[in-house]
């Protein structure tokens with residue numbers, strides 16, 4: 332039997348950490364040897380998340396207690412608040428030179444550390460590590476991910492919009508200045524920390540926009556769309572919070588088409604024909620969040636607008652799976668030389 336890789340999950344008591352543990356428990360080549368928490372350090376994983384009580388898992392420890400050298404991790408997932416990973420992995424990567432890292436936070440997604448400082452309100456704590464970080468949108472950067480020691484896992488909103496738009500921008504099939512992304516997220520997108528505005532009574536039976544005109548994922552979208560278009564792109568993006576647990580749903584308006592909507596659809600079909608986690612629906616058919624919940628899939632639909640030269644693209648994924656921990660495991664598989672879909676074959680949970 333092939334040896335298992337020693338895996339650590341930093342931030343295992345949060346939503347994306349728990350999703351990592353859910354996926355890794357069924358992964359034939361992964362052995363979880365470290366789980367960390369902050370306020371919940373010292374607790375059993377089963378006490379924090381009763382769904383894990385049938386499984387033998389390490390006790391949650393604080394990051395300060397981790398002896399990186401002795402642990403000898405093959406790979407660490409960092410599911411920590413932004414700003415935290417930059418500090419934590421500087422020490423981890425120095426003390427354990429063979430440990431690879433997949434960071435789920437925004438800490439290493441922006442190649443330009445000045446842009447990071449502008450959007451996140453503090454100087455980057457690890458600019459040298461940033462230089463070696465690879466943006467982990469697996470379908471687009473697979474060969475770079477394979478060679479990387481540090482992968483910056485993309486955001487959930489950004490993955491959902493980048494997968495349909497990057498191929499179209501590369502093909503110069505849409506006008507880069509005319510993209511409008513109207514996106515919605517389920518509540519787990521905001522993490523598990525208790526906040527008044529996330530109470531059931533504040534969120535249920537309603538729905539609202541937030542970060543209007545200044546959401547941080549804009550920086551990541553601009554970066555990746557500019558790379559794809561070969562020139563600067565500044566995108567219109569408005570996120571909304573909807574009262575559901577999981578899911579990102581993006582309605583994307585593209586204009587100034589240099590190809591018909593049917594041709595855009597054909598381009599996406601061709602680009603993703605062999606991809607296990609991107610599914611392009613028949614022309615005119617649009618997906619729903621419930622079609623991807625709990626799976627690592629992104630579903631994409633393309634429809635014509637009745638106004639010539641325009642099309643409407645609808646893209647959806649589960650923010651905790653393809654939008655975070657599923658894509659992180661996909662990147663782990665690529666980095667450690669495992670089959671890319673290993674441990675990620677689950678079908679969406681419906682209804």
Ligand SMILES: NC(=O)c1ccc[n+]([C@@H]2O[C@H](COP(=O)([O-])OP(=O)(O)OC[C@H]3O[C@@H](n4cnc5c(N)ncnc54)[C@H](OP(=O)(O)O)[C@@H]3O)[C@@H](O)[C@H]2O)c1
Nearest residue numbers: 342344345346347368369370371410413436520522523655
């Ligand atoms: N939620 C999503 O859909 C999503 C999607 C893509 C990316 N992300 C990114 O993934 C990261 C984790 O998100 P999440 O939603 O899982 O957050 P979360 O539910 O709030 O969990 C945060 C985790 O980090 C630990 N933690 C908090 N402060 C810490 C500190 N100073 N030092 C060490 N550990 C600390 C927490 O421990 P305690 O529980 O003990 O406090 C918990 O385990 C974030 O950077 C987020 O932006 C999230």
